[in-house]
Amino acid sequence: MVEEITGQSHRPVGPGRLALMLPVVLVLWGFVGVYLLQLAIDDTRRQGVQERLIEELAYFPSGRFLRQAAVEYQAVAADFVWLRAIQYYGHHLMTDRKYEWLGHVFEILTTLDERFIGAYHFGAMTLAWDASEPNQAVKMLVDGMKANPMAWQLPFDAGFICYMQLEDYEAASEFFRIASKLPDAWVVAERWAAVSMTKAGRADIARQMWLDIYHGTENRALRALVLRQLRHLKLEEGLARLQQAVDQFQEAKGRLPVSLGELVRAGFIEKIPEEPYGGRFFLDGGQVRTTTPPTRRE
Amino acid sequence: MAARVWALATNTFREAIRDKVLLTLLVFALLVMGSAKVIQPLALGEEAKVVQDMGLAAITLFCVLIAVLVGGRLVYKEVEKRTIYIVLAKPVRRWEFIVGKYVGLMLVLAASMAIMTVGLYLILFLTGVRPSAYLLVAVVMSLFELVVVTAVAILFSTFVTPIASAVFTFAIYFVGHLSRDLRMLAAMSPSPVVKVLSQFLYYVLPNLTNFNVRGEVVHNVLLNPQALILAALYALCYAATALLISVLVFSRKDF
Numbered sequence: 083m084v085e086e087i088t089g090q091s092h093r094p095v096g097p098g099r100l101a102l103m104l105p106v107v108l109v110l111w112g113f114v115g116v117y118l119l120q121l122a123i124d125d126t127r128r129q130g131v132q133e134r135l136i137e138e139l140a141y142f143p144s145g146r147f148l149r150q151a152a153v154e155y156q157a158v159a160a161d162f163v164w165l166r167a168i169q170y171y172g173h174h175l176m177t178d179r180k181y182e183w184l185g186h187v188f189e190i191l192t193t194l195d196e197r198f199i200g201a202y203h204f205g206a207m208t209l210a211w212d213a214s215e216p217n218q219a220v221k222m223l224v225d226g227m228k229a230n231p232m233a234w235q236l237p238f239d240a241g242f243i244c245y246m247q248l249e250d251y252e253a254a255s256e257f258f259r260i261a262s263k264l265p266d267a268w269v270v271a272e273r274w275a276a277v278s279m280t281k282a283g284r285a286d287i288a289r290q291m292w293l294d295i296y297h298g299t300e301n302r303a304l305r306a307l308v309l310r311q312l313r314h315l316k317l318e319e320g321l322a323r324l325q326q327a328v329d330q331f332q333e334a335k336g337r338l339p340v341s342l343g344e345l346v347r348a349g350f351i352e353k354i355p356e357e358p359y360g361g362r363f364f365l366d367g368g369q370v371r372t373t374t375p376p377t378r379r380e
Numbered sequence: 381m382a383a384r385v386w387a388l389a390t391n392t393f394r395e396a397i398r399d400k401v402l403l404t405l406l407v408f409a410l411l412v413m414g415s416a417k418v419i420q421p422l423a424l425g426e427e428a429k430v431v432q433d434m435g436l437a438a439i440t441l442f443c444v445l446i447a448v449l450v451g452g453r454l455v456y457k458e459v460e461k462r463t464i465y466i467v468l469a470k471p472v473r474r475w476e477f478i479v480g481k482y483v484g485l486m487l488v489l490a491a492s493m494a495i496m497t498v499g500l501y502l503i504l505f506l507t508g509v510r511p512s513a514y515l516l517v518a519v520v521m522s523l524f525e526l527v528v529v530t531a532v533a534i535l536f537s538t539f540v541t542p543i544a545s546a547v548f549t550f551a552i553y554f555v556g557h558l559s560r561d562l563r564m565l566a567a568m569s570p571s572p573v574v575k576v577l578s579q580f581l582y583y584v585l586p587n588l589t590n591f592n593v594r595g596e597v598v599h600n601v602l603l604n605p606q607a608l609i610l611a612a613l614y615a616l617c618y619a620a621t622a623l624l625i626s627v628l629v630f631s632r633k634d635f
Contacts, residue, residue, distance in 0.1 A: 105628050112621025117583045119614040123590055126607045169564065 160195035167191060167201075171208055171303065181213035188222060196229035199236070200301075206239045207295075207304055211311065216247040227260075234267035241271075242295070245278050246288060254278040270294050285319050313358045317372065320355035324363055324370040327351040338368050384472055388480025389487060392454065396488040401449050406492060409442035410499045428509040429598055435500035436515065436594045440522045442496065443489050444553060447526055450488065451533030452545035454481045455630070475627040482534050482623060489526050493519060518597040521608065524615040525591035529553055531622035532586065538629045555581075556588035586618050 167187045174181050188205030192198060202223060209219035223240040230236060241257030244250045258275035261267050277287050289312065296308040324342060327350040331339045335348075342365055345351045357363055361374035396402055413435045455478070458464040467477060497519050504511040532552050536545035559582050566578030590611040596603055 105624060109621055109624050109628070112617060112624060113584065115617040116614065116621060119610055119617055120583055120587055120590075123587075123607060123610045123614060126604060126610060 160191055160198055160201075163187065163191045163194060164198070164201060167205070168303070171212070175212070175303075179212070181208070184213045185209055185215055185218045185222070192222060192226060196226070199226075199230065199233050202226040202230075203235055203239055203299075204301055204304060206243065207307060210243045210247050211307060216243050219243050220248070232264055234261045234264035234271065237261040237264070238268065238271055241274065241278065242291060245274075246291070251278045268294070268298065285315060285322075289315055316356075316358040317374075320357060320363060321370050321372065323355055324351065328365065328368065328370060332368070339365065341365060342370070384476050385480045385483060388467075388472070388477060389483035392481050392484025393487045393491075396450055396485065397491075399450060402446055402488065402492070405442050405446050405449075406495060409438050409492075409496050412438040412442075413496070413500055413503050428504075428507075431504060431507050431509055432500075432515065432598045433594070435503065436518050436522070436598070439493060439496045439500065439519060440525065440594075443493055443522065443526055444529055446492055447485065447489060447530045447533050448546050448549045448553070449542075451485050451530050452537050452549060453542040454485060454534065455537040456540075456542050456545070459633075474631050478534065478538070478623060478627050478630055482530065482619075485530055485534070486527065489530065490523065493523055493526075512600070514597055514600065517603065517608070518594045521591045521593050521611065524612050525588055527615040527619045528556075528586045528588065528591075528622070531619035531626075535622045535626045535629070538626045538633075552585065553588065556586045557592070559585060559587050559589065587614075590614055 167184075170187060171181070171184065174184075184205075188201065188209065191201050192205065195201070206219040206223050209222070210216040220240050220243055223236045223243075226233070226236045227240070237257045238261035241254045241261060244257060245254035248254075255275050255278035258271050258278055262271035262275055274291065292308050292312050292315070296305055296312075299305060324345070327345045328339060331345055331348060331350050334350075339345050339348070339350075342354055342363055346353060354363060357372055357374065359372070359374040361372050363370055363372055365371075413431075415434070458467065464477075468474070497516070500515070501511045529549065529552075533545060533549045536548045540548065563578055563582045566574055569575060569578075590607075593603055593608070595601075
């Protein structure tokens with residue numbers, strides 16, 4: 083109609099291709115900017131970023147405050163703390179092997195959720211072996227036993243730590259005995275109660291105990307800890323076995339062996355034990371040592 | 381151009397302060413801060429920390445609520461009431477309208493934050509805690525967090541209803557605070573698809589943990605100024621991008 087009157091054909095004039103493309107390009111550039119800035123932020127805050135919240139927890143005097151602050155969501159709060167605790171543990175396991183706040187974090191965690199058996203179990207084992215705080219671990223387990231009198235795992239773990247680390251075989255036997263009397267307890271608890279009193283400090287018993295722990299857990303981190311301990315045990319056994327042979331040689335011949343190979347040739351030992359870290363054992367003035375430095379013994 | 385944006389911003393500000401939602405949220409925020417004084421006996425010797433923690437958390441949370449609830453309705457309300465036709469009949473470009481609304485809401489949030497911060501300092505004074513000026517760093521970083529959240533709320537406001545906008549913005553807000561955890565969890569995933577997807581989401585969704593320095597500030601931990609500047613730049617860049625998308629969406633609407 084309009085075309086007939088004006089005699090001109092009407093072609094709608096839309097925005098050019100550039101005008102359409104420009105906003106899209108700008109949006110893409112915006113996201114590129116966001117991406118680059120986030121990379122820079124992550125880089126700047128890399129140190130301590132993973133620990134920020136866990137350190138926040140460290141400022142609390144105890145888990146009691148958090149328990150009140152969490153109102154009716156203690157279990158959820160405990161779950162978050164649990165995730166943080168695992169992150170904290172993993173981070174330090176991979177870096178400096180210092181677990182300054184581990185005990186405190188697990189205290190908070192088990193106060194928030196007193197029935198979190200998995201947290202007691204994992205917390206006690208890592209506290210005892212990784213953080214070298216066996217007394218703190220046993221205390222945490224005893225607190226857990228008060229809140230969970232029917233949980234066999236807690237006295238069992240306490241017995242295990244008393245036997246392996248504190249070398250308090252009487253306490254270990256008592257803890258194992260308590261565990262063995264509880265419902266669904268491992269059958270090994272009763273056996274361990276007995277051997278704790280009769281075979282204190284024996285490596286073969288220790289190895290069996292570690293293997294029982296290994297097969298009794300699904301926790302990968304805990305299994306890795308057991309494997310580390312078994313390796314360490316193998317090294318200690320090798321050193322002890324060779325040292326015993328050296329002492330026997332010296333007593334029999336009145337002199338020190340020239341090398342460890344002489345012990346085999348003289349029949350004092352069947353063969354040189356394998357060094358579990360890939361190093362080798364050697365004789366250093368009557369003392370058997372290994373070429374693996376302590377820092378490499380994971 | 382700037383005059384038109386400013387006119388729209390001041391108009392939005394005037395409109396928002398008449399909003400009952402804003403007033404209610406402000407009152408609630410001050411009540412929550414005041415309640416920290418009641419909790420004092422339970423704080424087991426950590427009274428100063430609890431009051432400051434709760435005060436700063438209330439400022440952030442209630443300002444986020446204002447951004448989401450007021451921001452989510454800003455554009456939609458104009459379309460619903462047909463007042464958009466009056467505005468756009470004037471020589472106002474659509475991008476000016478969106479930016480004006482955004483600036484107006486940011487003015488509202490800055491004013492609300494100022495009132496709440498004065499309230500917090502007053503409560504700290506009454507509690508017997510010596511207020512530190514260092515707390516203002518946390519407040520300013522919260523304002524930058526709101527720069528991002530408000531832009532996201534405005535973006536949703538251009539194409540969904542206020543309720544949907546509030547839900548989506550809250551979802552983004554929560555995910556934005558969990559992004560680092562999600563990334564860590566995804567790093568443990570054996571699936572390459574999950575890894576790539578999580579990395580993509582980590583960089584595309586707003587990372588709001590960049591702005592949370594409340595813990596450090598309350599404990600007087602020295603903050604890295606470079607990280608703060610980068611976080612501020614990140615907020616401006618993200619907000620500009622979100623607003624650009626809002627303008628694109630809004631430009632395609634037929635009024």
